[in-house]
Amino acid sequence: MDYVLSLLGPLWQGTTVTLKLFFITLALSVPLGLVLALLRISRLRSISTAVNGYIWLMRGTPLMLQMLFIYFALPFVPVVGIKLPDFPAAVVAFALNYAAYFAEIFRAGIQSINKGQYEGARVLGLTYAQTMRRIVLPQVIKRILPPMSNETITLVKDTSLIYVLALNDLLRVARGIVQRDFTTTPFIVAAAFYLIMTLVLTWIFQRMEKRYARYDD
């Protein structure tokens, strides 16, 4: 038991790295995903095709590869080539990758809204932007809560990929202790940490679903 307690300090240190990556990624990729979704349903073919290509690229290659590319290869790319420190490189890769997934969730949500809602708003004089902001997007939130819940839970666990940039997240710290002490207990404690984080997320999403259950479509 004392051994387990002695693990909490270092594992909490790792958890702060994990949480930092989680929250920054979420804060960047949700707005970016929304913009991508709106561009994706744009009538301008070229824009929609470009966004489609972006989503294909981001979903079609491993997140780890994207992270390694941004950290190791981007500095050598002409024009856009910049050398990012390890954590910012991870943030950029995560945000760009998750924005692609969120964009598809938002797009599906937006397209699931009945055409009559747009017409109802239009005959009242609302512009397209007002219709999106006041009528469509508030209804989209309710419909996308289940897939968003899935995706954010996946994000919590995906943060462990940053070990490849030698960043000390929860799992990498645990692995270090396992190799040092020759016991698998740190893995079990780390699992508990992850479970607590996903439990909190699950609970938040359940609360939101309940809140949005006050009306039916």
Added chain:
Amino acid sequence: MISARDLHKRFGHVEVLKGVSLDMGKGDVIAVIGPSGSGKSTFLRCLNHLETIDRGRIDIEGETLVDTDAQGHCRYVGDADIRRICRKMGMVFQQFNLFPHMTVLQNVIEAPITVKRLRREQILPTAERLLAKVGLAEKHASYPSQLSGGQKQRVAIARALAMEPDIMLFDEPTSALDPELTGEVLRTMRQLAEEHMTMLVVTHEMNFAREVANRVIFMDQGELIEDAPAGEFFANPCHPRTRAFLQSML
């Protein structure tokens, strides 16, 4: 108030409007009847730009919404002008199209606040008066899903009236309702007509056309076949197609 000249509209290879014209004066209550697929809903939807026409001209209260030049190019005015002109017309849909995430009251005050930039307390008395008028004052905090079809449609009417339109367009307002619920909606519409609202109503309700409308229009296969005062229309239909249709409705 509305002048439509020679409206043409096609969906792909199907010509749904083959040159429909209509002049509508202030206080007119016009019922548009005809078999399904006759183009009557499309005609209505063209008037407030829910559909665009391919040829013809539409003027709303003396302002041109769309015109066609000598070369046959159909030209609409700019987007802002379209919105401004079309705002003179309120519309009620067959499927209500209420906003499900908003309460009854929020549905009614949404457009006055967002579009007309009124403050909540400025529109609230009007909204309450309109809800009382359609008999739903006590339902202001309900969500649309908690209402019956007839109640939904009456909220939709109140919502349209909150924008103070000069003309009301009704696209089969009772067609999605259970028969026993059509009465309450028709009563509200009749009340509006008695207050001299200018109304264009696409409907299958022959009694409404007969009793409330002052003019009845019969459309068939994208053409306006007959346009007559209501009494005359039912007593003495001129066109054989009108007669056949009226017979089939009995």
